[in-house]
Amino acid sequence: MTRKITLAGIFIAQAIVLGFLERLIPFNIGIPGIKLGLANIITLTSLFLLGPVYAITIQLGRVILSAFLFGNAAGLVYSLAGGILSVSAMIFLYKLKKPLFSIVAISVFGAVFHNIGQISAAALFVKDLRIAYYLPVLMLSSVATGLFVGFTCKYLVKGLLHINLFSKTDKNISNRL
């Protein structure tokens, strides 16, 4: 228990740092709102290694703290909408009775739902549905970034399972990657 809470704290810190690093990488292809989503590496890894409750906690902690550190109130609304929807979508796929999908597909699904959440929040905020025109572009790009994040997580979780810290974690999850 203590181990998990401590790990959650470390994961939140790492997610915030990844989110910050991502701002430094010039990843601009002419459309605003497209980003790699590196912080999702942490959320997804914690979902597999610590479980859904911790994944939600870490996601909320990261979103709120990075909004206070780097963002503003309006940004917080968008990130919260995207963050909560994304983590819920990933938990839904993860918790399916039969594990139909691997971590890569779960990552892609989460990335797409992150964008759906953000666009919905933006449409509500600006009261202009035409913002949804952005969605197809963002969906396509999030499939690509989601694949990247998903494969990163796959090998990260595989590696982490071998270290001492996760010796008590159920090894069967490596069959679910």
Add this chain to the structure above:
Amino acid sequence: MLYLRNDTSVRELRMKLTERKRNDLILVAILIIIPAIIFTADYFNRINQPAGSVVISIAGVLYTEVPLDENIEIRVESNLGVNLIRIEDGSVRIIDATCPYRLCISHSPIQQTGEQIVCLPNKVVVEIKRKDDRDIDSLSE
């Protein structure tokens, strides 16, 4: 390296893995096909529309509106800075600006309804709209 449960033979596990890979592919394919369909539908919707108009606004306030089929250069000036916009042969681009990074100039020319060029430092938004789009705007304001 796989950690095998005692009740699962290696062969069954392999089957499961390929099955999951197939599911993954289906899910990702669906997530690619949906936006692709919206894209093409939207594209055919757009090309059937008459030439629109170019709407230029500063900080959300309408600055001017000109028909897209006119060849003209417009100087957009506010206390934030100056943008020089050229409309030529149905395409619009910003050819000069006083903003620091000049990202709006490097933006490729726009010609389709709904496309925009935004200059954030100067708060200038250039958007191509349908001619009948005006009433949608007044509703949402």
